[in-house]
Amino acid sequence: MDEQQCWEIIEAARDDAGQAWDHLDERLEHTLTRHLVKLSPPEVARFAEFFRALQHRVNREDLFMAAFLIHHGCDDDGFGDFRAGLVGLGRDWYTRALQDPDVLAEHPAVRARADISALMLAGFRYAPERALEELTGEEYDGYYDSGEPVRLDDPPPQAAPVPRRLEKLAALFPRQQAYLRELYPQLTE
Template sequence: MDENRCWEIIEAARDEAGPAWDDLDGRLAAALVRQLTALAPEQVARFGDYFRALQLRVHREDLFIAAFLIHHGCGDDSLGDFSAGLVGLGRDWYTRALKDPDCLAEHPAVRGVAAGRVDFSVLLTERFRYAPLRALQALTGEEYDGYYDSTEPVYLSDPPPSVTPLPCRLAGLAALFPQQQVYLRQLYPQLTA
């Protein structure tokens, strides 16, 4: 298992889940569990290492702002679910969002949220986030308090992109979610002033 194989599995799950935005979390999670239960437990554990490393790259202030705007607020748990949601969009959107969080204003799901056609929690994918754990449990019959950790270091191929400097103004997302932008400025003026 390496990063490229991890992305292949994620992309296969994304393809299997289909293009609809309704219940994206449930469909992605079920598809990922199906993909992973075809592997050996050690491979699933290693996949989990890479999956978590990809999610951790999303834990940045500029992407927090994007999550806040799209999802009408964002806390620690929501940021974790949003990080899984970005991974679940596939490698292309994930990479684009890391380079420029404001590009999410162009994503069809986000535009659907802004137009009221898609549920605002579409990218909060908690079930998808924990799908590797569920796959491991299905394969081994054991309960884990957290992911089984293979203890091998994870090296992602691309260096982390530079973070948008604060204060951060995501003009595209702010235009889609003007009320949320006002609320964000009230709560976190140091991030957006």
């Protein structure tokens, strides 16, 4: 298992889940789990390590700001779900958001202000664990660890320095921008 194979599985699950934004988390969790149970437990464990590494890569202040604006606030757990959601959007949106989080203002679910929770994927976040439980019949508190280091293909783009203002998202969510500025002035001023 490598990063490319990880993305192929995620993209296949994303394609199977369909384009609708309603109940995306449930559909993505189901389709990713369905793809993963075709693998062996060690392969699922290795997938989980890459999946976590992709989520860890987007653990940045500028992406936290985007999550805060889009979701009308954000705590640590919500930010974890948002990071999984960025992975669940697929490699193209994930890469674009890494380069510039403000690009999320162009995402169809954000623009339409449809089901904004479409970018919060709590169930999808734990699909590898569910697949391991299904394959082994055992309940786990966390992921397996293969003991091998995970090396993502490309170095992550440098995050823009903070303080920062995400102009496009701030224009879509002006009240949240004011709230973000009030709570986290070190990020915005």
